[in-house]
Amino acid sequence: MDSRVRIIGGHWKRSWLPVQALDGLRPTPDRVREALFNWLGQDLAGWHCLDLFAGTGVLGFEAASRGAARVTLVERHPKLVRSLASAKSRLDAGAVTVVHADVAQWLRTTPPQPQDLVLLDPPYHAGWLERLLPMMPAWLGPQGRLYVECEYTLTDERLAGCGADGLEVIRAAKAGQVHYHLLARKEAPAPATGQQQDGEA
Numbered sequence: 001m002d003s004r005v006r007i008i009g010g011h012w013k014r015s016w017l018p019v020q021a022l023d024g025l026r027p028t029p030d031r032v033r034e035a036l037f038n039w040l041g042q043d044l045a046g047w048h049c050l051d052l053f054a055g056t057g058v059l060g061f062e063a064a065s066r067g068a069a070r071v072t073l074v075e076r077h078p079k080l081v082r083s084l085a086s087a088k089s090r091l092d093a094g095a096v097t098v099v100h101a102d103v104a105q106w107l108r109t110t111p112p113q114p115q116d117l118v119l120l121d122p123p124y125h126a127g128w129l130e131r132l133l134p135m136m137p138a139w140l141g142p143q144g145r146l147y148v149e150c151e152y153t154l155t156d157e158r159l160a161g162c163g164a165d166g167l168e169v170i171r172a173a174k175a176g177q178v179h180y181h182l183l184a185r186k187e188a189p190a191p192a193t194g195q196q197q198d199g200e201a
Contacts, residue, residue: 024124048116049070071093103122104131117144118140
């Protein structure tokens with residue numbers, strides 16, 4: 001039997017989204033979402049957000065509920081896509097766009113658009129992070145944030161090992177078996193003292 005997950009903050013607080021009875025579908029728990037949006041700040045007014053492997057869409061709808069100007073939900077499974085479209089219509093979520101596509105193919109064929117927030121919660125034990133993390137810096141705006149949920153702790157060594165050493169973990173926590181992280185672009189190192197910078201005579 002299908003169940004439900006609730007939006008916990010913003011305009012649609014206490015609204016429910018359906019959870020389809022599909023193997024491997026695991027909506028981000030309330031306490032984890034609460035921690036994430038505490039990290040980000042509760043007001044996402046004007047943000048552009050990308051929710052990859054959207055599933056129930058609860059992360060993306062949480063962002064839209066808190067004022068995000070544009071939220072793109074990318075999901076491959078037809079049943080989930082129909083459910084996302086239904087939720088968008090029911091909530092009258094004009095800021096939300098539902099894309100029916102394979103995430104990896106969509107990222108390869110869609111020109112990168114700078115995002116304030118990318119939400120990345122792929123199926124576990126399938127090697128998705130190793131494939132996708134190197135692509136993420138191109139999608140992040142200068143102050144953009146990348147949320148990653150996975151079955152292990154992300155470390156600098158893991159990021160470097162998959163070619164994503166342009167990213168760094170700025171917050172991390174664990175709830176049960178869920179490891180969740182907030183990443184950002186690494187800041188470019190400051191020039192050495194006395195070094196001439198571009199544009200200087």
